Amino acid sequence: MDNQGDIDSGSVQPAVIPRPEHTISRASISSSALKVLYRLKEAGFQSFLVGGGVRDLLLGREPKDFDVATNATPDEIRHLFRNCRLIGRRFRLAHVRFGREIIEVATFRARHDSQSADDRDSAHSEQGRILRDNVYGGIEDDAWRRDFTVNALYYDIKDFSVIDYVSGLEDLKGGILRLIGDPEQRYREDPVRMLRAVRFAAKLGFRIHPDSEAAIHELDYLLEDIPTARLFEEVMKLFLGGCAVTTFELLRHYDLFRRLFPMTEEALSHEEQGFPITFVLRALENTDKRLAEDKPVTPAFLYAALLWEPVRLRTQVLLDQGMTALEASQLAGNQITSEQVQATSLPKRFSFPMREIWMLQSRLERRRGKAPYRMLEHPRFRAAYDFLLLRSETGEAPKELADWWTEFQTLNAGERDKMVESAPSRKKRRRRPRKRKPAANVND
Ligand code: ATP
Ligand code: MG
Numbered sequence: 001m002d003n004q005g006d007i008d009s010g011s012v013q014p015a016v017i018p019r020p021e022h023t024i025s026r027a028s029i030s031s032s033a034l035k036v037l038y039r040l041k042e043a044g045f046q047s048f049l050v051g052g053g054v055r056d057l058l059l060g061r062e063p064k065d066f067d068v069a070t071n072a073t074p075d076e077i078r079h080l081f082r083n084c085r086l087i088g089r090r091f092r093l094a095h096v097r098f099g100r101e102i103i104e105v106a107t108f109r110a111r112h113d114s115q116s117a118d119d120r121d122s123a124h125s126e127q128g129r130i131l132r133d134n135v136y137g138g139i140e141d142d143a144w145r146r147d148f149t150v151n152a153l154y155y156d157i158k159d160f161s162v163i164d165y166v167s168g169l170e171d172l173k174g175g176i177l178r179l180i181g182d183p184e185q186r187y188r189e190d191p192v193r194m195l196r197a198v199r200f201a202a203k204l205g206f207r208i209h210p211d212s213e214a215a216i217h218e219l220d221y222l223l224e225d226i227p228t229a230r231l232f233e234e235v236m237k238l239f240l241g242g243c244a245v246t247t248f249e250l251l252r253h254y255d256l257f258r259r260l261f262p263m264t265e266e267a268l269s270h271e272e273q274g275f276p277i278t279f280v281l282r283a284l285e286n287t288d289k290r291l292a293e294d295k296p297v298t299p300a301f302l303y304a305a306l307l308w309e310p311v312r313l314r315t316q317v318l319l320d321q322g323m324t325a326l327e328a329s330q331l332a333g334n335q336i337t338s339e340q341v342q343a344t345s346l347p348k349r350f351s352f353p354m355r356e357i358w359m360l361q362s363r364l365e366r367r368r369g370k371a372p373y374r375m376l377e378h379p380r381f382r383a384a385y386d387f388l389l390l391r392s393e394t395g396e397a398p399k400e401l402a403d404w405w406t407e408f409q410t411l412n413a414g415e416r417d418k419m420v421e422s423a424p425s426r427k428k429r430r431r432r433p434r435k436r437k438p439a440a441n442v443n444d
Contacts, residue, residue, distance in 0.1 A: 011140065012140065012165055014140070014143075014163050014164055014165040015163075015164040015167075015169065016161050016162070016163055016164075017161060017162040017163075017164070017169070018159070018160075018161050019159070019160040019161060022058065022161075022162050023057070023058060023060070024054065024057045024058060024155055024160070024162065026160070028057055028062075029049065029053070029057070029066065030066055030101060030103075032066075032096075032098035032101045032103055033049065033053070033066035033068065033103050034157075035098070036068050036081070036096050036103045036105060037049060037068060037157040038157060039080055039081070040068070040070050040072055040077075040080065040105075040157075041157050041158060043072070043076075043080055045070050045071055045072040045076070046070055046071045046139065046156075046158075047068065047070050047156075047157045047158070048068065048069045048070070048139070048154040048155060048156055048157065048163070049066060049067070049068060049154070049155040049157070050067055050068065050069040050142075050146075050151075050152070050153070050154050050155070051067040051069075051146070051151050052064060052065065052067065052151065053065070053066040053067055053155075054153045054154065054155045054162065055150050055151055055153060055168075055172065055204075057155075058153070058162070058169075058172055059172065059204065064241075065101075065102070065103075065104070066103055066104075067103075067104045067105075067106065068103055068104065068105045068106070069105075069106050069107075069108060069139070069142055069154065070105060070106075070107060070108070071107070071108055071136075071138065071139070072105075072107060073107050073136065074086050074092050074093070074094055074107055077094040077096075077105050077107070078094060081094070081096045083096055083097045083098065084096045084097075084105075085097070089132065090130070090131060090132055090133060091106075091132075091133050091134070092107075092134050093105065093106050094106075107136050108136055108137050108138055108139055108141060108142035109133055109134075109135065109136065109137060109141065109142050109145050110135040110136060110137030110141045110145075111137065111141045111144050111145055122134065122135050124189075125225070127188055127222060127225065128185065128188030128189055129188060129189060129190065129191065129222070129225065130189045130190055133145075139154065139163070139165075140165055143165035143166055143180075144165065144166065144180055144181065145180075146166075146180060147179060147180065147186070147190075147193050147196060148168075148171075148177050148178060148179060148180065148196075148197070148200065149166045149167055149168040149170075149171045149176075149178050149179075149180055150168045150171050150172045150176075150177065150178075150200075150204075150206075151168070151200075152164075152165065152166045152168050152180060153168045153169065153172075166180050171209075175204070175205065175206045175207060176206060176207055176208075176209050177197055177200050177201050177204070177206045177207065177208045177209060177212065178209035178211075178212055179193065179197070179209070179211075179212040179215075183211050183212045183214070183215040184215045184218070184219065187215055187216070187219045187222065188219065188222065191219065191222035191223045191225070191226055192223075192226060192230065192231075192234055194216050194219065194220060194222075194223065194254070194256060195223070195234050195238065195251075195256060195260075196234075197212060197213075197216065198238070198247060198250045198251055198254060198256060199234075199237060199238050199241065199247060201250060202243045202246040202247040202250050203241060203242075203243050203247075213254075216254050216256070217254070217255070220254070220255055220256055220259060223256070223259040224259070228341065228342070228343065228344050228345040229345045231260060231343070231344040231345070232344045232345045232346060232347075234260075235260055235344050236299060238251070238260075239284065239287065239302055239306075240287070240291070240297055240299070240302065241291075242288055242291045242292065243288065244284035244285075244287045244288050245281065245284045245285055245288055248280070248281070248284050252265075252268075259343070260343060260344055261306055261307070261340070261343065261344075262343055263307065263310035263336060263339060263340065264280065264306055264307060264309060264310055266310070267309035267310050267313055268280065268309070270313075278394045279305070279308060279309060279390070279391070279394045279396060280305065280306060280308075280309065282390055282393055282394050283302075283305035283306070283308075283390055284305075286390060287301075287302060287305075298350070298353070298383070299346075299350045300350045300351075300352075300353035300354040300357065300383070301354075301357065301383055301386070301387070303340075303346055303350060303351070303354045304354045304357040304358060304383075304387060305387070305390065307336050307337075307340060307354075308358070308391075310336045310340075311329075311332050311333055311336050311358055312332075312396075314332035314335055314336055315328045315329050315332040316328075317332075318331055318332055325362065326362075329358065329359065329362060330359070333355045333358050333359065334355075337351050337354070337355065353380060353383070356380045356383075356384070357380060357383050357384050357387050360375075360378065360380060360381070360384035360387075361384065361387065361388060361391070361397075363375060363384075364384060364385070364388050364401065364405065365401065365426050366426050367404065367419075367420060367423035367424070367425075367426070368420060368423055368425050368426070369420070372408060372416075372420055372423075373416075373420075376408075376409070385405055385409075388401065388402050388405065389402050389406075404419070404423065407419070
């Protein structure tokens with residue numbers, strides 16, 4: 001069935017898949033989400049699991065979080081749950097909290113073509129972007145205004161059936177990510193859907209439908225108007241979701257990466273001997289690997305890695321202008337940070353440690369005297385050392401230096417003293433970065 005066309009087709013009979021014919025079992029839904037679903041139902045409201053939860057369960061994957069849709073209004077939801085907070089202006093939602101888990105409960109939204117012209121509750125920008133979306137409707141309206149067909153499947157807690165208004169099940173089987181309705185209009189309403197398309201394609205291994213894909217090439221400039229704080233949130237989901245490498249490659253393929261990290265894109269296009277691109281890739285591989293091993297990853301480290309090439313390039317420019325190494329690296333860090341926050345914001349609690357990671361790179365070169373002992377005590381030592389490892393793996397920092405720190409940490413006090421005594425002094429080691437040996441020596 002083709003669902004690309006007219007979405008104002010009145011009432012559509014949904015496909016209803018009864019419990020025995022699908023694979024979603026309550027055992028794989030979090031107990032908090034079940035509590036919310038049942039409490040709404042018992043209070044006489046319609047109550048569905050929707051979005052990524054249903055999609056991922058049908059694919060046999062573990063959902064990241066659970067979203068609930070209901071005909072209860074935000075105020076009615078708030079009265080039902082003590083542990084509830086209403087959030088969002090553009091899109092009002094209830095967050096019901098259970099310890100660390102948050103269940104997002106959204107009231108069915110009306111379709112945009114059927115809503116009243118009351119602009120306190122809904123508004124568009126000149127480009128067609130939805131500025132407010134708080135007119136409520138029924139489940140069918142709600143289905144049509146979701147982004148992708150595979151994200152618009154509903155699991156009904158009343159009889160455990162799955163309800164499909166938009167042929168989402170067919171696309172789920174076909175591995176297709178397809179915008180509901182007219183792609184251009186849907187991207188104009190919310191340009192972040194372009195980034196979401198890439199994120200889901202990478203995470204699910206799905207193909208973006210050709211129509212949904214073509215519009216991206218035309219409309220990527222619309223991302224300029226998105227508040228930088230929202231783009232920061234999206235960057236977190238894109239790169240800290242476990243599929244950073246594939247996501248990065250797809251973002252570059254669709255020319256969307258430069259909308260998020262213009263200076264990094266610029267640096268990548270100037271690659272020297274294949275050098276820059278390997279660092280970012282290596283860092284993202286490392287991020288994915290750490291997440292797969294349940295190790296912590298931080299936005300500060302991620303941003304430090306994504307912006308390292310621009311920082312290095314800028315440092316070199318400032319050195320060439322005659323600044324000292326310390327001045328140049330500090331100023332480069334400040335400049336790149338303030339230029340980056342014009343594309344995606346970066347809260348201070350992350351930008352501060354990010355700059356520390358950069359600054360500590362040169363301090364790691366100081367291995368004589370008390371410096372290395374102080375370095376070990378530094379609260380950001382671990383991150384700075386991990387960063388140095390990555391740099392050495394891509395050949396940008398000496399492997400010998402990284403190995404030295406690896407060994408230094410494992411030794412007892414006496415052995416450490418010996419290492420420090422025989423460590424090369426920094427002056428002797430310092431060379432202009434990235435100067436290569438003349439070709440004649442390479443094969444010696
Ligand atoms: P995941 O949580 O795995 O990242 P998700 O599909 O659940 O993926 P959420 O951001 O949690 O994504 O949103 C929940 C649901 O809300 C989506 O599945 C989709 O139906 C709807 N939705 C979210 N953002 C948008 C948007 N920008 N435009 C239209 N619908 C959206
Ligand atoms: Mg979700």
